[in-house]
Amino acid sequence: MNLLLSEVALAAVRLAEAGVDSPRADAEELAAWVHAVRRGELHTVRDGDFDARFWAAVARRENREPLQHITGRAYFRYLELEVGPGVFVPRPETEVMVGWAIDRLRGLDTAEPVIVDLCSGSGAIALAIAQEVPRSRVHAVELSEDALVWTRRNMAKVAEGRRVALHHADARTALSELDGTVDLVISNPPYIPLDEWEGVATEARDYDPQLALFSGPDGLDMIRSLERAAFRLLRPGSWVAVEHSDQQGGAVQRIFLEELGWSEAADHRDLTGRPRFVTARKEGRRG
Known part of the structure; x- marks a missing residue:
């Protein structure tokens, strides 16, 4: 040796x-x-x-400084991204949700599917979709100015970044000009309950931005808002995919109710077999 x-x-x-x-x-x-x-x-x-x-x-x-902060790089599917203080470090679990989305998009007959990535952070999801679905038109939405520094770096670094439109906006209200025209809405939003702060891994709690981690007493405040945003943005028959913690699968699935205009709401597991993201299909007007 x-x-x-x-x-x-x-x-x-x-x-x-x-x-x-x-x-x-x-x-x-x-x-x-x-x-x-x-x-x-x-x-x-x-x-x-x-x-x-x-x-x-x-x-x-x-x-317990994150490995990715030390090296300045994070790997996500086929991408090597730049990350550091101010932006959420992309996790391998999210790759499974993105894989589901890419498979769904490749099966569409649409010449140029329109995708919206809400709470984009480093741009990992948006850039992976742009890279693996070359005919797609991707919109990435991020509110944090600190995170946007990294999103812009990664968009400039990755060749497919030129096909991603970056929007500095609130995910809950962004892109009204696209209402009713989007083929897929995808998001890895904040979902940790506020009272679980002490139980969060040191690397995330002390280094990831709080805006990307916590979302109300039960962790679902942002996901509830994203349900409304996704319904507004999607055309009938199109899909939404939202990541959640391994304890929230049933609760998130119940947010996408039939009486709210959704069908085929389902929970999916990550590579470790844990519940990780919910998908649902927009059927039409709300009841």
């Missing part, structure tokens, strides 16, 4: 003792970032090239 791999093994132990969920993977990612190689290429780093800055990065992660 070379020096770097030995140091990675020691770092993984330290990170595990600090309570990091994925200590070995994080240690490898930090080593790869510091040495400018891929994780699978760590064995190629010669002992004489070992960079002691690795241990400074490990110390930051040991203090």
